[in-house]
Amino acid sequence: MTSIAKQIGTNWFTVVMGVGIMGGLTYTSPMAFPDHDQIGILAFLLGSLLLVVALILWTTRWIMHTQDALHDFLDPTRALFYGALAMAVNVIGNDFFLVGTHIFPREMAIHISQGLWLAGVFVSLFSVIAIPYLMFTQHEIAPEDAVGSWLIPVVPPIVAAADGANILPYWGNKGLDMGMTAFDLTLFGMTFFLFLMISALFYMRLMYHRVVPGHLAPSVWIEIGPIGMAMGTLATIPLTAHAFLPSFIPGLRSIGLIGATALWGTGVWWSIIATLYSLMHLSKRGEGIPYSLGWWSYVFPLGSFTAGTYALYHLTDLKLFFIAAFVQLLVLAGCFVIVSLGTLKGIMDGTLLAWRPHHHHRGVREAKTS
Template identity: 50%
Template sequence: MVSLIRQFAPNWFTTVMGIGIVAGLTYTSPFPIPYQHQIGMILFGMLNVVFLLAFLFWIVRWILHTDEAINDFRHPERALFYGALAMGMNVVGNDYLLIGTHLIHSSIAIEISKVIWVSGTLVSIFTVIVVPYLLFVEHSVEQHQTLATWLIPVVPPIVAAATGTNLIPYWGDINTQFAITAIIIAMFGMTFFLFMMVSALVYARLVYHQRLSGIAAPSLWVEIGPIGMSMGTLSTLPLKTQAIFAPYTNILHGIGLIFSMAMWGVGVWWIIISAMHSIFHMSHRGDGLPFHLGWWSYVFPIGSFTSGTYALGHLVHDSFFTFAGLIQLAILWGCFVIVFVRTASGVWKGTLLQWKISQPKPQVDTQNQKTA
């Protein structure tokens, strides 16, 4: 168990992100699906178990292996995944609002959602400041090492913004709702600005350096995550802030509509480019796609884009985006099943987490072999 905890790095919270987004999108699908609520509830239960285990392992690792935990921040790749912790918390909190309110007393579920959202927001602010700062002053990287995974620590504020938008009406008086809305818009601006800069670096790396390896190819899908969350934030704000910005509701509606449709087009482009990279490496010309935890990049970013499509559909009330959301949900489920099964298999076999006690190999009597 001690060895297991030592290995438990923050990148394991990507599983929390993936399970949580699939649960919420399945439960709230605007296109009726057989047993969607039952499936969503089952995944919600699984999400709570996985999140609690992951959070417990992470805390115990800080207690028992403090040096190992601190070393995560000294490593330019491992430090990135503290963003996964923040986003995982925000997804769990959002699912308590979407699904938990139908399983336990709604007021309790909403309070749990708010507490987790505040906690996730604080961790999000921590990651978006600390991890880039370490990259600027401590870590040593080359241009060819630029990957879309650099978005992982800067994306959490926009995930907190998108999930927090749903909670705006539950914050009591108008003044509190306005303060929360101001924080949400500020977090949106913070992440969107950083998303544009990091995306430019990723594009430049794709142009000026050799192609991504099969191991790195799944990372391209991370680009789709902030696109979907930005759509979700600006498409939902006009619907949740009518009591605060009544005179500007139509303006916000127009901004959300135009912005989200434009970003939907950007998201489709990134999906096609990312898919082409994955397909290339599955061909005889590529390196193959060896499985690792980075494959969860096929799940949460697609889920984020699907949630943005849902939000855009609710804003415009058009069947096109309802149907598009259904197609995206089907693709998401296909990716989720593959990645979840491969992850469970990797854990069980001990290839992702080395927890099995290796059996000593039987000694061979070489002297007798030579005599024979």
């Protein structure tokens, strides 16, 4: 087990994120389809199990291989994925509200959702403070190194805000509900403006520097993740805060309608750009896109954008967003199947996780011949 745990960095939590958001979106699909609720429940339970397993292995790594775990903070790539840990906790916490309340005792599921949300917020704040600080002071980074992955450590607060918007009415009293709403909007603002700054750096890199290489092409999709979560926050708060902020609801609905719709247009544009980028690398002009855990960037960001479209539909009741939400879910399901099969194959053959003796021996042989 320790040899496996040594290999479990925070990047493995991207799998939990993808499975978790697939469960919640499938279960709550605006357009019902055969067995969608059973599929959603299965994905929710699998995501919850994967979170527990990943946390156990990751904690074991810290205990048994402390130096390796500490070294992650000095690596400009691995450090970014502390954001994945935070988002994985928040996604499963949100699933306990969306799905768990229908299969477990409701009050218990809500309490678990709240507990996981608080834990996710704590890790989110650690990620959004510690990792950028290390990037500012310790990591050697050039302007042409900017990639979509730079968003990973700063996105968690807005994921927490979008998920937290669902549970705003359940904190126990009006004063606490109002306080949590203010805190939720603070989390939203914390990420949203960092998202704008990092997006500008990434846009400049795309304009003025070399093409993002094939193995990083999936990271281009990360941009639509915070867009979707921002849509979800803006569109959900007017629906969940009406009981304790009645005088603010008309204004919040207007802000949600205008803001979320405008962001949806941006997300559609970026989705087209990201698709063209991937197709370019799959064509003769590109380098190909070798499989890695980075392929989960085809799942969670698109899932986040789909969740934002769900929220916009619930706010507006417009057929446009009803149809768009279902189309996005179908595309997401296709991506999910492809990426999941790739991960299973990589685990079985040892290319992602060496868990059999011959996996390690093959790795040594490859290292000697490379």
